[in-house]
Amino acid sequence: MTLLRFCLLFLLCLPALAAEPRANPSPADSARTLELDNRPVFVFLARQAGLTPEQRLQRTLERIRELEAPDLAQPVKAAPLADPRLRGMALSINGKPLFTLLDGDLDPGDQLTLEQAAARAQARLNDLRLLALEQRSPEQMAKAVLLALLAAALFIASLTLIARFRAASRRRLERQPLGRLPWLAGRFDVVRFLRAAECQLVDITALLSALVAGYVWLSYTLGRFPATRPLGRKLGQSLWQLLSTLADDILSALPGLASVAVIFLLTRLASRALMLLFRAVERGQLELPGLHAETVGATRRLAAFILWLFALIVAYPYLPGAGSDAFKGVSVFFGLMVTLGSAGLMNHAMSGLVLIYARALRPGDYVKIGEVEGTVSELSALSTKLITGQGYEITIPNAVAVGGQVNNYSRHREAAGPMIATRVTIGYDTPWRQVEALLELAARRTPGIDPSTPPQVRKLALQDFYIEYELQAKALPDALPPRLRDQLHAQIVDAFNEFGVQIMSPHFVEQPSAPVLVPAERWREPPAGQ
Numbered sequence: 140m141t142l143l144r145f146c147l148l149f150l151l152c153l154p155a156l157a158a159e160p161r162a163n164p165s166p167a168d169s170a171r172t173l174e175l176d177n178r179p180v181f182v183f184l185a186r187q188a189g190l191t192p193e194q195r196l197q198r199t200l201e202r203i204r205e206l207e208a209p210d211l212a213q214p215v216k217a218a219p220l221a222d223p224r225l226r227g228m229a230l231s232i233n234g235k236p237l238f239t240l241l242d243g244d245l246d247p248g249d250q251l252t253l254e255q256a257a258a259r260a261q262a263r264l265n266d267l268r269l270l271a272l273e274q275r276s277p278e279q280m281a282k283a284v285l286l287a288l289l290a291a292a293l294f295i296a297s298l299t300l301i302a303r304f305r306a307a308s309r310r311r312l313e314r315q316p317l318g319r320l321p322w323l324a325g326r327f328d329v330v331r332f333l334r335a336a337e338c339q340l341v342d343i344t345a346l347l348s349a350l351v352a353g354y355v356w357l358s359y360t361l362g363r364f365p366a367t368r369p370l371g372r373k374l375g376q377s378l379w380q381l382l383s384t385l386a387d388d389i390l391s392a393l394p395g396l397a398s399v400a401v402i403f404l405l406t407r408l409a410s411r412a413l414m415l416l417f418r419a420v421e422r423g424q425l426e427l428p429g430l431h432a433e434t435v436g437a438t439r440r441l442a443a444f445i446l447w448l449f450a451l452i453v454a455y456p457y458l459p460g461a462g463s464d465a466f467k468g469v470s471v472f473f474g475l476m477v478t479l480g481s482a483g484l485m486n487h488a489m490s491g492l493v494l495i496y497a498r499a500l501r502p503g504d505y506v507k508i509g510e511v512e513g514t515v516s517e518l519s520a521l522s523t524k525l526i527t528g529q530g531y532e533i534t535i536p537n538a539v540a541v542g543g544q545v546n547n548y549s550r551h552r553e554a555a556g557p558m559i560a561t562r563v564t565i566g567y568d569t570p571w572r573q574v575e576a577l578l579e580l581a582a583r584r585t586p587g588i589d590p591s592t593p594p595q596v597r598k599l600a601l602q603d604f605y606i607e608y609e610l611q612a613k614a615l616p617d618a619l620p621p622r623l624r625d626q627l628h629a630q631i632v633d634a635f636n637e638f639g640v641q642i643m644s645p646h647f648v649e650q651p652s653a654p655v656l657v658p659a660e661r662w663r664e665p666p667a668g669q
Contacts, residue, residue, distance in 0.1 A: 171196055173238070175203070175267050178369060181260045185243025199238040210235060211272055215264040217257040228257035230264065237264070270368065283363040290363075294356035298349055305345040312337055354378065392459035399454045406450035413442050499545050505619055507546040508535055512621060528621070548620040557620055559588070559612050561627060564605040564644040570657045571598065571606060572667040577638060578610040580666055581630035587618035588627070605644040638665060 171192040173180040183192035190198070213233035220227045220239065227241040240257050249256070312334060358378065362371030417439040419425040460466055500506060500523060504515045511533050513525035523540050525533045548557060565574050575596040582594035592613040600607040610631075614623050635642050645655075 173199055175264075178263065178267065180263045180267070181238070181240070181244075181256075182246075183238075183244060184246070185241045187239065187241060195238065202235065202237055206232065206235065209233065211268050215261050215268060217261045226253065228253055230257065230261060232264075232268070280364075286363050287360045290356055290359050294352055297352045301345050301348050301352070305341055308341045309338060312341070388459070395457040395459060398457040402450055402454045402457075406446060410443050410446055413446070414439060417442070499547060500540075504547050504549040505621065506548065508540050509543045511535060557614055559614050559620055559623055559627060560609060561624060561631075562599070562607060562609045563631065563642060564602070564607050565640070566605050566643065566645045567655050568645075568657060569640055570662050570664055570667065571608075572662060573638070573640065573664045574606075574608055576665075576667040577634045577640060578608060578631065581627065581634040582610060582612040584630045584634070585612070585623070585627045587615050587623045589613040589615050604646050 168182055171183045173183070173196055183195045185192065187195055210233040215230060215232045215237070217228050217230050220229055225241070227239050229239050230237045240253060240260065242253060245251060245253065245256055251259070354374070355378070358371050358374035360371070361367040361374065416425070421439075455461055458466075500515050500518055502515050502518060505513070506515055506525070508523070508525070511525055511527070513527040513531075513533060515523065516526045516532065517524040522537060523535045525535065527533060563574075563578070578596045579594050582588050583590065588594070589612075594610060594612040597609045597611070598606055599609050610627075612627070614620060632642065
């Protein structure tokens, strides 16, 4: 890792001679900086013979403009000033003065001697001189043009190769048969979605490759010509800086990623061990206190959720960028969303846990929740779905189910059938013994009623105009109460019609002409016994 950082820093430091004299120049420094072809050479800070730094800069620019082609063929020279009263270095070319470096031009923060500063300015001026000669040389320009054309040809070839690889990858993906996930059949074709995502990933990879190739080609081409070489170097320097930053971030993130991988691996092993334990309980191979067949599935999912949530909390500090502002912003946003939306969500989720752990419902049970009656098709964390007798699917929020009354007609039918109860109201002119006998006869005729348990008839209330009777009978274990109640009502109507007793609740608006009562000789009319 140290060797890689040293190599990257060495590559980044190659163009250091072209760096500005000031890393962050102020407006005043910019007005006193000698720049040639967008390259800073020197910053004038001291006054000389009554000239301000800005005037010294203008005089230097005028001297440079007056240079001729033969002058550029000679190197820039640096020599001490001939005047012993002044300490400085004079820069000249072909015997023509350019400018003078004085002790006052040195910045103590640079920690450079006068000779070192003059040598750096001399090196920059010589580089610019060579670039100017190269720019005026037909051979060098022809060579630069040929290299640029070669780079353009390579760039076009790379684009063609990227396009062919993209097309080949798309064809290969299209030829591969789509698989199926049985557990998602009829809900969501995730395989087709993943195939579309793969095609989009191929397109994005091809686009990024083309952009990188274009960036490299542009930086190389601009670096071939003297006029655009600074821009090409800046582009190349930016690319190397980006690569070095990415490499440093990746290497720095490896220990944290290794810790996260270990945490998730241990969590996965613990999760699989819990799954094996709960599945053994679910299959009846193992018995644990407090776990039942109806609740083991929810307990398994809840334990897995808590385990992975704990693992995520432990691994969060080791994730790359966990302490960055972006992660903090996402955490705040997620916490805000959870705070705003968790009230109703947690209410339904906790109600679902109440339904599951109270074992009030399970899929396949025939229940009545409030005014809705049907078969439980799904019991999820937030809602319960019922299939009614008409074939409709009704979704009931778990909070609504917990807050109301839940009648489960299927829970105990395997061991002993449930009790079926129904009520009728008959006028006082019908003997109560005959009504009891008719209700018992209808119960015995109903298929699905347990013949070993005699039905019972109770007189619940003596109302103003009629008597309210209740018939209770025990159903067989495999009978569904709603369907059985429908058959029982049909037998009651048939029995009453057979013996000429009307099922009607009279209501009087005035006093009857004769008392409404049953004579003693009619007390035991059929099918009532003696």
